Amino acid sequence: GAVVSQHPSRVICKSGTSVKIECRSLDFQATTMFWYRQFPKKSLMLMATSNEGSKATYEQGVEKDKFLINHASLTLSTLTVTSAHPEDSSFYICSAPTGGGGDTQYFGPGTRLTVL
Amino acid sequence: GEDVEQSLFLSVREGDSSVINCTYTDSSSTYLYWYKQEPGAGLQLLTYIFSNMDMKQDQRLTVLLNKKDKHLSLRIADTQTGDSAIYFCAESIRSSYKLIFGSGTRLLVRP
Numbered sequence: 001g002a003v004v005s006q007h008p009s010r011v012i013c014k015s016g017t018s019v020k021i022e023c024r025s026l027d028f029q030a031t032t033m034f035w036y037r038q039f040p041k042k043s044l045m046l047m048a049t050s051n052e053g054s055k056a057t058y059e060q061g062v063e064k065d066k067f068l069i070n071h072a073s074l075t076l077s078t079l080t081v082t083s084a085h086p087e088d089s090s091f092y093i094c095s096a097p098t099g100g101g102g103d104t105q106y107f108g109p110g111t112r113l114t115v116l
Numbered sequence: 117g118e119d120v121e122q123s124l125f126l127s128v129r130e131g132d133s134s135v136i137n138c139t140y141t142d143s144s145s146t147y148l149y150w151y152k153q154e155p156g157a158g159l160q161l162l163t164y165i166f167s168n169m170d171m172k173q174d175q176r177l178t179v180l181l182n183k184k185d186k187h188l189s190l191r192i193a194d195t196q197t198g199d200s201a202i203y204f205c206a207e208s209i210r211s212s213y214k215l216i217f218g219s220g221t222r223l224l225v226r227p
Contacts, residue, residue, distance in 0.1 A: 006158075032213060034213065034214065034215075036217075042219070042220075043204065043217045043218060043219045043220055044159075044204070044215075044217045045217075046214055046215065046216070049214065093158055093159065095159075095215075097213040104161060104164065105161075105213055105215075106161065107151070107158045107159040107160075107161070108158055109157060109158035110157070110158040112156075
């Protein structure tokens with residue numbers, strides 16, 4: 001089946017630094033990818049839609065200058081958390097629609113970010 | 117706005133059936149999904165149902181959709197300890213790939 005990977009799986013950084021998270025579709029091309037954030041024991045909240053070759057579309061309340069998204073190729077989207085603070089600590093998950101039947105999309109394994 | 121609600125917790129005995137319920141608000145959703153998340157892991161798509169269907173069965177999983185009441189359920193037959201996880205229902209937003217997730221139901225299967 002379709003596979004979406006994320007790297008790194010876990011990252012710990014100091015407050016004020018920037019962290020880049022990669023999302024790759026391994027065996028299919030994805031013109032669109034989605035970034036979600038999950039707080040502990042909470043649901044997933046859609047942050048933004050990453051569009052290959054154009055600007056990302058952010059959901060209401062998500063700071064675009066804080067969470068930079070780049071979708072440079074049909075298989076890679078990156079989320080950069082800039083000037084990270086402890087409140088940015090969370091589980092970040094990406095997803096990519098396969099464009100196949102059922103409108104299914106596959107989720108990456110997630111990246112746990114801890115900001116000290 | 118769109119909203120998806122689930123009960124937070126369900127505990128069943130191994131071998132029994134589990135039924136996880138979900139209500140949603142967007143009547144234009146084309147697909148409704150069930151995902152499973154194990155501790156510290158990403159989401160695993162379990163099954164999905166097209167909005168013009170009432171029921172879908174896939175091995176131990178049965179999805180029931182009541183479109184009039186905007187109610188979705190997932191039944192797991194012969195529940196096993198390996199089924200212990202958090203189950204999320206999700207609806208597609210205005211028939212796009214964007215998903216609105218419920219809060220998740222934590223299923224605990226007792227031996």
